[in-house]
Amino acid sequence: MSHISPVLWQFLTNWMKASPLFPPEASTIAPYADALYLFLVVITIIGLVLVGALVVGFSVRYRKERSPEATQIEGSTLLEATWTLIPLGLFLIAFVWGALLYFRIYNPPTNAMQVYVVGKQWMWKAEHPGGQHEINALHIPIGRPVQVTLISQDVFHSFSVPDFRVKREAIPGRYTTVWFEATQPGRYHIFCTQYCGTEHSGMIGWVTAMTPDAYAAWAAGSTSGASLAQNGERLFASLGCNACHSGDPAARGPNLAGVYDSRIRLQDGTTAVADDAYLRDAILNPSQHVPAGYAPIMPTYQGQINEDGMIDLVEYIKSLHSNFRVQQTLNTTQLSSTQTNGATPSAAAGVKP
Amino acid sequence: MSSANTIVQLPDQSTAQLPRKHYLNQELGLKSWLLTGDHKRIAMLYLFSITFFFFIGGAFASLIRLQLLTPGSDLLAPDTYNKVFSMHGIVMIFLFLVPSVPATLGNFLIPIMIGAKDLAFPKINLLSWYLFVAGGLFILAAMILGGVDTGWTFTTPLSTHYLNTHVVTAALGIFIAGFASILTGLNFIVTIHRMRAPGMTWFRLPLFVWGHYAASILMVLGTPVLAITLVLVALERTIGIGVFDPTKGGDPLLFQHLFWFYSHPAVYIMILPGMAVISEVISTFSRKRIFGYTAVAFSSVAIAIFGFFVWEHHMFIMGVSNYSALVFSLLTMLVAVPSAIKIFNWSATLYKGSITFETPMLYAFGFLGLFTIGGLTGVFLGSMGMDVHLTETYFIVAHFHFVMVGGMLMAYLAGMHFWWPKITGRMYPEAISKLAAVVTFIGFIFTFFPQFILGYLGMPRRYASYPPEFQVLNVLSTAGASILAVGYLLPMLYMPWSLKYGKIAGNNPWQATGLEWQITSPPLTENFVETPIVDHEAYDYEWLANQTEHEVKTVG
Numbered sequence: 001m002s003h004i005s006p007v008l009w010q011f012l013t014n015w016m017k018a019s020p021l022f023p024p025e026a027s028t029i030a031p032y033a034d035a036l037y038l039f040l041v042v043i044t045i046i047g048l049v050l051v052g053a054l055v056v057g058f059s060v061r062y063r064k065e066r067s068p069e070a071t072q073i074e075g076s077t078l079l080e081a082t083w084t085l086i087p088l089g090l091f092l093i094a095f096v097w098g099a100l101l102y103f104r105i106y107n108p109p110t111n112a113m114q115v116y117v118v119g120k121q122w123m124w125k126a127e128h129p130g131g132q133h134e135i136n137a138l139h140i141p142i143g144r145p146v147q148v149t150l151i152s153q154d155v156f157h158s159f160s161v162p163d164f165r166v167k168r169e170a171i172p173g174r175y176t177t178v179w180f181e182a183t184q185p186g187r188y189h190i191f192c193t194q195y196c197g198t199e200h201s202g203m204i205g206w207v208t209a210m211t212p213d214a215y216a217a218w219a220a221g222s223t224s225g226a227s228l229a230q231n232g233e234r235l236f237a238s239l240g241c242n243a244c245h246s247g248d249p250a251a252r253g254p255n256l257a258g259v260y261d262s263r264i265r266l267q268d269g270t271t272a273v274a275d276d277a278y279l280r281d282a283i284l285n286p287s288q289h290v291p292a293g294y295a296p297i298m299p300t301y302q303g304q305i306n307e308d309g310m311i312d313l314v315e316y317i318k319s320l321h322s323n324f325r326v327q328q329t330l331n332t333t334q335l336s337s338t339q340t341n342g343a344t345p346s347a348a349a350g351v352k353p
Numbered sequence: 354m355s356s357a358n359t360i361v362q363l364p365d366q367s368t369a370q371l372p373r374k375h376y377l378n379q380e381l382g383l384k385s386w387l388l389t390g391d392h393k394r395i396a397m398l399y400l401f402s403i404t405f406f407f408f409i410g411g412a413f414a415s416l417i418r419l420q421l422l423t424p425g426s427d428l429l430a431p432d433t434y435n436k437v438f439s440m441h442g443i444v445m446i447f448l449f450l451v452p453s454v455p456a457t458l459g460n461f462l463i464p465i466m467i468g469a470k471d472l473a474f475p476k477i478n479l480l481s482w483y484l485f486v487a488g489g490l491f492i493l494a495a496m497i498l499g500g501v502d503t504g505w506t507f508t509t510p511l512s513t514h515y516l517n518t519h520v521v522t523a524a525l526g527i528f529i530a531g532f533a534s535i536l537t538g539l540n541f542i543v544t545i546h547r548m549r550a551p552g553m554t555w556f557r558l559p560l561f562v563w564g565h566y567a568a569s570i571l572m573v574l575g576t577p578v579l580a581i582t583l584v585l586v587a588l589e590r591t592i593g594i595g596v597f598d599p600t601k602g603g604d605p606l607l608f609q610h611l612f613w614f615y616s617h618p619a620v621y622i623m624i625l626p627g628m629a630v631i632s633e634v635i636s637t638f639s640r641k642r643i644f645g646y647t648a649v650a651f652s653s654v655a656i657a658i659f660g661f662f663v664w665e666h667h668m669f670i671m672g673v674s675n676y677s678a679l680v681f682s683l684l685t686m687l688v689a690v691p692s693a694i695k696i697f698n699w700s701a702t703l704y705k706g707s708i709t710f711e712t713p714m715l716y717a718f719g720f721l722g723l724f725t726i727g728g729l730t731g732v733f734l735g736s737m738g739m740d741v742h743l744t745e746t747y748f749i750v751a752h753f754h755f756v757m758v759g760g761m762l763m764a765y766l767a768g769m770h771f772w773w774p775k776i777t778g779r780m781y782p783e784a785i786s787k788l789a790a791v792v793t794f795i796g797f798i799f800t801f802f803p804q805f806i807l808g809y810l811g812m813p814r815r816y817a818s819y820p821p822e823f824q825v826l827n828v829l830s831t832a833g834a835s836i837l838a839v840g841y842l843l844p845m846l847y848m849p850w851s852l853k854y855g856k857i858a859g860n861n862p863w864q865a866t867g868l869e870w871q872i873t874s875p876p877l878t879e880n881f882v883e884t885p886i887v888d889h890e891a892y893d894y895e896w897l898a899n900q901t902e903h904e905v906k907t908v909g
Binding site: 021022023032033036037040043044047048051052054055058059062063064067068069070071072073074075076079080083084087088091092094095097098099100101102103104105106107121154155156158160162163165166167168169171172173174176189191192193194195196197198199200201202204285302303 | 426431432435502504506508510511514515516599600602604605606639640641642644645646647648669670671672675678679682683686687689690693694696697698700701703704705706707708709710718721722725726729730732733735736737738739740741742744745746806809810811813814815816817818819820894895
């Protein structure tokens with residue numbers, strides 16, 4: 001439409017942005033969503049005007065005073081075909097358009113920055129790989145795609161940022177993802193939109209979108225000192241994972257170096273891709289994920305690690321690119337267990353009491 | 354295209370008389386009602402019970418709107434508010450909308466419309482009312498003992514592990530009431546198949562019967578899935594079987610699949626009987642055969658069939674596979690088409706009619722407008738990418754209230770007014786009921802239209818308190834709701850009034866063609882003195898005109 005009349009287009013978009021009837025467009029997805037919305041609104045208005053005109057027009061023209069005789073009409077195949085095919089065509093346009101938008105919203109670009117968000121009654125906990133932890137807040141840079149990996153620690157929640165036109169359910173026991181790229185610095189509401197109990201309406205947070213420089217300054221000033229992978233490393237050691245996953249070819253557990261995103265052949269002959277969900281599930285439900293050539297001896301860690309800890313572990317395994325890192329973990333633990341005998345490792349924060 | 358002209362004159366009501374004996378005075382006393390096998394009396398029992406539940410659900414709705422007048426939790430604590438909207442949904446859906454038209458008007462009219470003396474299984478019909486009441490009592494008990502705050506959707510694991518309210522009691526109530534629905538559906542299906550009068554072929558059935566037939570299929574096939582889902586929720590809650598619990602290897606999404614496998618078709622269980630009413634009303638008051646009878650009949654069946662294969666559109670944001678979402682979105686678009694076909698056929702029926710505007714017709718016009726908006730906003734939600742932004746907000750609340758309240762409740766009131774003379778033998782007062790129809794329409798628009806805008810702005814549903822920027826539209830909505838309440842209270846006053854003071858209606862006050870209008874008002878217990886033989890199509894106004902002439906001749 002901007003080709004047809006740039007002036008009209010500009011007028012329309014400016015009016016929309018200023019109107020209290022539309023939320024601000026603050027992400028790269030928002031204009032696409034609003035375009036589809038306008039299309040659907042126009043279809044609705046056309047449909048309503050058409051039905052209204054038919055009903056009101058016929059009611060006036062064929063009211064009993066003017067039309068004392070009714071003329072019986074059987075029907076018309078041509079008309080039936082018309083009002084079957086035209087709505088069908090319009091609905092199919094809405095389908096294709098909606099599908100394109102859906103795939104845009106749920107297929108993150110490969111270069112997206114990663115953030116984890118854990119939903120729990122009744123707060124959002126955001127964790128950045130650099131070790132910044134936030135509650136009911138999420139700081140992001142503008143102009144850079146951000147992929148949010150969501151999980152819930154208890155019931156269904158739903159992560160919704162209306163000004164970005166994105167939303168994704170946070171589900172217990174399952175990772176889901178959504179991405180967005182903020183275009184304007186500012187503060188935007190995060191709502192929990194899935195009813196989750198008493199304080200459902202209090203589960204509101206803010207996305208703070210910042211210029212890249214401001215974001216870098218914030219990230220440097222807010223880190224807890226240890227990245228998620230470092231937390232995961234400590235957790236890995238304190239849970240004793242490295243006793244079997246030592247990276248040694250003769251070890252009882254498989255070598256985890258480079259395992260992330262690789263294809264794994266399982267004992268039952270199937271193969272699986274070791275993505276975030278697979279790694280999480282393999283820790284909680286190991287008997288279902290025994291790699292070919294290994295004995296099903298790993299105990300379950302169900303109920304021992306909370307979702308934050310799971311994210312740390314997964315981040316740690318993701319960061320293991322070579323066997324050297326695994327060996328190093330092994331050495332550090334041996335070192336620390338000999339040095340600080342009996343002292344609680346700080347990573348126990350991730351372990352459920 | 355065959356055509357013929359018909360002039361229909363409304364009969365002179367000044368000489369009309371009530372029949373000496375009819376179904377209401379055949380037997381007297383409470384026992385004769387509670388043990389009746391008469392489908393018309395059972396319909397009346399249902400009418401009383403669902404009206405009771407409608408006003409309970411309505412009281413909860415008023416509390417919701419009052420709470421949302423201000424951004425803070427000023428009237429109700431969050432926990433109380435959660436209970437209030439849960440009970441509103443549970444009562445309105447399971448105890449009012451699902452049985453509304455089928456159990457009252459359907460029960461009363463289907464046997465008469467097809468020329469039968471009763472439903473196929475009169476005792477099962479009575480049993481279904483008792484089951485409904487028992488289910489209703491369980492839900493009332495849950496309410497009185499302290500309420501339930503799961504929302505009507507019973508989402509796990511919230512409902513199974515995190516709430517300390519009367520979830521099992523309420524679920525049990527819905528479980529029992531569900532069997533009432535199954536038995537009613539079964540009864541209708543068997544009756545329509547086996548009990549039609551001689552000459553009443555499938556394509557001579559009034560569209561009211563077609564609509565109920567389609568809805569009955571949904572009731573019989575869909576409700577058992579809800580029943581087993583609620584049993585699983587109760588077992589998970591009481592003994593922790595873990596089907597939906599991820600920590601035990603269960604899958605909470607499985608609950609969503611099972612629940613919506615019933616609850617999406619349930620929307621069609623609610624709306625199809627409403628559409629059935631609209632066909633009768635529009636034909637009668639435009640004195641014309643419904644345009645494209647077969648298209649309207651088959652569109653009901655198409656809705657019933659496609660309705661079973663769209664449930665996942667409630668789960669587009671829940672991490673289902675993108676490609677399965679694609680399939681369900683496409684099917685959702687297909688299910689929208691039969692509704693569009695119906696709307697256009699009803700509009701076309703008016704063409705070259707001889708239209709009058711009695712109260713049922715006004716409600717039917719209200720239905721056409723509001724259902725068109727409700728239906729088309731459903732396309733927004735079926736369109737996957739748009740659904741991401743709109744789902745779980747007030748947009749979806751507005752959408753289903755346009756369909757359920759704007760569509761279904763308008764149709765229910767149209768039907769109640771339309772058949773009131775047949776049911777009671779007396780007319781409702783015309784002027785005030787027209788006012789009620791207009792007030793309802795205006796109140797409805799003001800209540801629910803602002804919620805579309807709220808939804809696009811992002812206001813989530815089921816919020817006890819909300820950010821202050823949403824207040825203006827919420828105040829508008831609450832103001833509209835108070836108008837709407839007046840619209841619903843008016844019939845509650847003048848309908849009972851008309852039982853005693855209404856004008857006597859006569860057999861066929863609207864000069865409608867259905868078999869129910871050819872018998873006395875109120876009907877005899879056995880409906881027909883002798884089994885009618887049907888030799889004409891539905892909505893045959895020429896046949897009706899000839900009948901009247903014939904009668905005049907014999908009397909003269």
